[in-house]
Amino acid sequence: MTQPPFYVSPEQVMKDRADFARKGIARGRSVIVVGYDKGIAFVAENRSRALHKVSEIYDRIGFAAVGKYNEFENLRVAGIRYADMRGYSYDRSDVTARGLANAYAQTLGTVFIQESKPFEVEIVVAEVGKTADEDQIYRLMYDGSVADEVGFVAMGGAAEPIEAGLKEQWRAGMPLSEVLQMAVRLLGQDPAGGEARTLDPTALEVAVLDRTRPRRTFRRINGDLLASLLSETDPTSDAPTDEASLGETHVSTNPQTQRPGAEATPDGD
Amino acid sequence: MSGRGPGRLPDAFRAPGSSSFTEFLGVHAPDLLPSRRTLPKGPVDAPHGTTIVTLTYAGGLLMAGDRRATMGNIIANRDMEKVFAADDFSVIGIAGTAGLAIELVKLFQVELEHYEKIEGALMSLEGKANRLATMIRGNLGMAMQGLTVVPVFGGYDLDASQGRIFSYDVTGGCYEEHDHHTIGSGSLFARGSLKKLWRPGLDVDQALHVAVEALYDAADDDSATGGPDLTRRIWPTVAYVEAHGVRFADEPAVHAAVEDVVAARTGNPGGAR
Numbered sequence: 277m278t279q280p281p282f283y284v285s286p287e288q289v290m291k292d293r294a295d296f297a298r299k300g301i302a303r304g305r306s307v308i309v310v311g312y313d314k315g316i317a318f319v320a321e322n323r324s325r326a327l328h329k330v331s332e333i334y335d336r337i338g339f340a341a342v343g344k345y346n347e348f349e350n351l352r353v354a355g356i357r358y359a360d361m362r363g364y365s366y367d368r369s370d371v372t373a374r375g376l377a378n379a380y381a382q383t384l385g386t387v388f389i390q391e392s393k394p395f396e397v398e399i400v401v402a403e404v405g406k407t408a409d410e411d412q413i414y415r416l417m418y419d420g421s422v423a424d425e426v427g428f429v430a431m432g433g434a435a436e437p438i439e440a441g442l443k444e445q446w447r448a449g450m451p452l453s454e455v456l457q458m459a460v461r462l463l464g465q466d467p468a469g470g471e472a473r474t475l476d477p478t479a480l481e482v483a484v485l486d487r488t489r490p491r492r493t494f495r496r497i498n499g500d501l502l503a504s505l506l507s508e509t510d511p512t513s514d515a516p517t518d519e520a521s522l523g524e525t526h527v528s529t530n531p532q533t534q535r536p537g538a539e540a541t542p543d544g545d
Numbered sequence: 546m547s548g549r550g551p552g553r554l555p556d557a558f559r560a561p562g563s564s565s566f567t568e569f570l571g572v573h574a575p576d577l578l579p580s581r582r583t584l585p586k587g588p589v590d591a592p593h594g595t596t597i598v599t600l601t602y603a604g605g606l607l608m609a610g611d612r613r614a615t616m617g618n619i620i621a622n623r624d625m626e627k628v629f630a631a632d633d634f635s636v637i638g639i640a641g642t643a644g645l646a647i648e649l650v651k652l653f654q655v656e657l658e659h660y661e662k663i664e665g666a667l668m669s670l671e672g673k674a675n676r677l678a679t680m681i682r683g684n685l686g687m688a689m690q691g692l693t694v695v696p697v698f699g700g701y702d703l704d705a706s707q708g709r710i711f712s713y714d715v716t717g718g719c720y721e722e723h724d725h726h727t728i729g730s731g732s733l734f735a736r737g738s739l740k741k742l743w744r745p746g747l748d749v750d751q752a753l754h755v756a757v758e759a760l761y762d763a764a765d766d767d768s769a770t771g772g773p774d775l776t777r778r779i780w781p782t783v784a785y786v787e788a789h790g791v792r793f794a795d796e797p798a799v800h801a802a803v804e805d806v807v808a809a810r811t812g813n814p815g816g817a818r
Contacts, residue, residue, distance in 0.1 A: 332662050353663055354558040360566055360659045364651065365577055382553035 293394050297418035300396025304342045306432030306463055309400045310446060311411055312455040314514065315486045315493065316402045319459040322481040330483045332494035334359040334371045336404050338485045342432035343397035343418075351380060351399060373403030377414035377422055385420025394418050398431045404485035404493055408448060434467035441465070453505045453513040456482065460506060477502045484515060566659035567652065567680065579648050580683030588691050592621035594646060596731035596763045596770040597628065597638035599699050599710055600743055601724060602752035605787035606699045606708025608636045609756040611731070611764060612779050613771030614643045623771060628782045630791040632657040635673055635700030636784045640729035641693040645684065649694055653677055670700045674711040674719055682717025697728045701786045708786060731763030731770035738762035738816075749785065750802075753794065757781060757802045758816060765814075773803040 307320040307329055318330040318340045329348075330340045333355050341348035355376055363371045380399065388394040395418055403412045413425045428446050430438035441462045450458075460480065464473040482497045489495065497505065497515055504510040557573040567578065575581045592614040599608040610627035613620060621643075628638045629650050637653065639646035656676055660668050668676070677698055684694055698711040710722040725743050727735040738759040747755065757773075760781050764772030773780060780803055783794035810816055 354554045357558045379554045
């Protein structure tokens with residue numbers, strides 16, 4: 277940073293930077309990350325099919341972000357590199373959301389203080405556990421502060437009224453369809469108190485970390501499945517897990533353990 | 546700005562660049578790449594994997610491997626897996642130095658998944674085959690010292706709706722094979738067998754029988770290839786790639802196919818027909 281021509285107190289510098297980052301974040305549409313009975317759902321208002329706000333990081337870890345696309349895309353790629361490298365040199369089970377959240381926090385914190393402008397992003401790193409109690413949702417702010425959230429997070433432009441709505445309506449163990457309907461209703465409401473919009477499935481980016489899936493738990497939900505999950509008359513309450521591609525597949529990428537079932541073979545040695 | 550600081554992501558992680566994991570490792574952690582190691586002079590004695598057969602059938606591709614790894618005249622491992630899922634739509638079988646080959650498979654699997662996550666799209670089948678060729682090329686130095694790795698790669702081409710096979714040589718040459726291919730020490734015998742048994746339009750069960758029979762023929766004449774081990778119940782690894790993804794044959798199905806082949810060969814050891 278260049279020297280300012282006259283004295284500005286550190287408090288003022290930090291406040292200016294924080295205001296700058298907050299303003300950038302507030303311009304974007306909101307993202308909701310919320311737990312349901314079988315995993316964690318990500319719901320974003322995003323009309324683009326290609327520029328994602330929600331992404332897979334690793335087997336059980338997902339990523340969601342609001343703010344400037346180039347900045348959170350940079351962090352997303354860094355996170356995938358971090359996770360893949362760790363999984364490659366240790367083991368897949370050694371990649372955790374906590375480790376990744378720490379790395380992100382340190383990175384965001386350093387950028388906030390040292391670089392000429394802070395990142396205008398807010399991100400969530402979520403890891404689905406074997407049970408709902410083991411789910412982890414970390415929320416990271418532009419200045420590197422981390423919060424460990426329980427159950428749900430909303431971020432972006434109109435996060436506060438959405439958080440209030442989630443606090444009121446969310447309870448543990450809701451099925452996916454109810455969670456999605458609630459999230460879409462909250463995303464559509466007008467923060468200024470005007471009439472709520474109805475969000476079409478094509479205006480949404482939805483993905484889940486489904487704890488019942490083997491290995492890679494991340495899955496995008498779109499098209500007809502999303503439409504029927506969002507419809508209040510359709511009985512579909514959950515994404516099907518035993519689709520044809522999963523029935524007999526036991527694909528893991530660790531060459532030594534890709535077929536857990538094979539260990540049952542009696543061995544004569 | 547330096548990339549140092551406790552716990553933060555190093556600058557290399559945030560550098561814009563390719564979506565290749567291998568290229569990223571080459572810049573950031575070259576010591577993790579098998580091709581960047583310096584080796585002592587002289588031969589290295591290490592377990593070798595042996596025979597893999599692969600063939601197409603109506604609706605997909607089958608890849609099967611025996612379970613033996615040898616070190617000279619010693620059987621180093623009798624239940625090693627040598628056929629792996631590379632990703633949801635492709636499989637890889639390995640022959641040559643087992644340790645290096647498994648490391649290569651592991652790296653290749655991460656490479657494909659890494660690309661898929663960063664790009665948000667599956668790599669094309671030719672793209673995957675070419676990435677693998679680049680990795681083999683990087684191993685040439687070690688191959689010169691006797692640590693050869695020669696894989697065979699097979700996948701389901703979602704655009705052409707068919708199984709396709711790619712073979713490699715030690716210099717990283719990548720060749721598309723038609724109908725069937727074999728690699729490893731018993732490959733000559735297995736290939737002869739496949740030539741006589743394979744025909745267009747095989748169904749899944751017939752393909753399984755043909756593959757088991759080809760491996761049986763390889764084990765018959767090559768001491769390094771493991772035959773079906775009826776006493777220990779060790780059967781070949783068999784993987785299928787079809788339009789909906791990779792699956793491995795379950796044990797009873799392979800067992801039944803092996804029993805059939807052994808029964809048919811009793812009193813007719815060459816399998817003449």
